[in-house]
Amino acid sequence: MAANHGQLLEKMKTAGSDNTTTALVEVVENLLVVGRSGNAAIKLDLRDLSRSAAAVMIDQVIDAVTQHPGWDGCSDCPALGERTCPIRENRERLMGTSDNGLFRRRLGNLVEASEQNGGHFTIRQVLSLVTNIILGHPEARDGLMACTDVADLAAAGTAERASPYRNVFGGNLRPSRAERTEPFRKLNLFGIGAETSNKVDNMLVYGADDPTLVETYRALVQSDPVYGETPAYKRAQQSYLEGDDPTTVARFLGLLRGQRQRLFFTISDELADALDLWDLTVFRYAGLYLETARALAERRPLPRQVMPMLMRGLNRVFTGMLIQNQDELVLASSGSQSQSRTSPLLEEFVSVARRGGEEVALLSDNAGGMTLVVRLARDDPPAVTLQLSTTRFEFLGRVAEGALPTSFSLECHEDLLAFKARLLSALERRRFLDGDDRSDGIVLKFIDLNSDGRASSRSVTVRL
Known part of the structure; x- marks a missing residue:
């Protein structure tokens, strides 16, 4: 039996006020709030689906929907055998019978990465997402196909617009409606379709005629006559290359967006690295985040x-310099405030490897994500931690490669400077406990960059 939280409690509270009912209501509330019954006499198995990881839940929903006995009714469909039914095609692709589950794994990756950014998917949202993937078509009523629509869509030559890869992002809906619908709003934050790489676009545009790209083009585009190299795509591609009709440019670019979306879910694991799969998203380091x-x-x-990437990113944020140190954390300040964007004064080098109580490590947060832990001593001061969301991880990766991504920069930069402030406070605590006496003078350690880009210190003593 499934029920809504509020409705369940409301109905139970109006069921009566006797001791048994009151005890049952209390058990239900305890299970919903803290996950424990508190009353061994009442045997109740209650599972709060809102606490389930959507990446796991979406697999279960896909199985429940695609393997429902109601699909047996398709065996009597008059359209069966005449032409491709987009509803059945989308169902089979989502089931993963022909791609060993690649489509649904990539979908699960997106959902998981979104959840680690705070974008939780409710069971209702997962159900609506799976339904839309199978039934979506922009020309159908309310954007969702019924069996009676299939013949007309096929006759009109628009069945290809039912692409499940576009439907993942609400491409079958009006943009304003997709933006208001939670699962599509969350998934569209990845920018799949708008983001791309030269490798992918060159293959999509020139692959059919370029000897160096044709093999990949055949494997990824021509091999899919339903949603890949369709007659409409081929015509638009030719017109675009020949430049004989300016009006086809916009249409081809729209089709190109759909192909990028399709490729994100269909590029094989073997080709993923060669084609930089996650470059098709805003979060280029999301794949590495999930793997980690x-x-x-x-x-x-x-x-x-x-770890080298994270350390380079952190050190560049902490100092405001393009330093290359990756085996130690460079704690720096401006001498007055830790929030300064440029910090030329070295406070401490903190070893990444465990040494003398110091350590920088990544730990699982037991919720699918990770926490960066910096220890300056064995016991006191306590470890300083930073929860690494998908966005923070991406920001550090971009900074480590020498870029300052404006789309992530402001909030992430402030978060990391606040993290540095906590580290500097812990460092002051350690100095106090160590009895660091500076009454006879202050030693200022300026950061110098060596020829290899590594930071070193140059000391200047100020006598008091």
């Missing part, structure tokens, strides 16, 4: 590039 989070959860070694 899973390694932490499963207690496996982390990807080798993760």
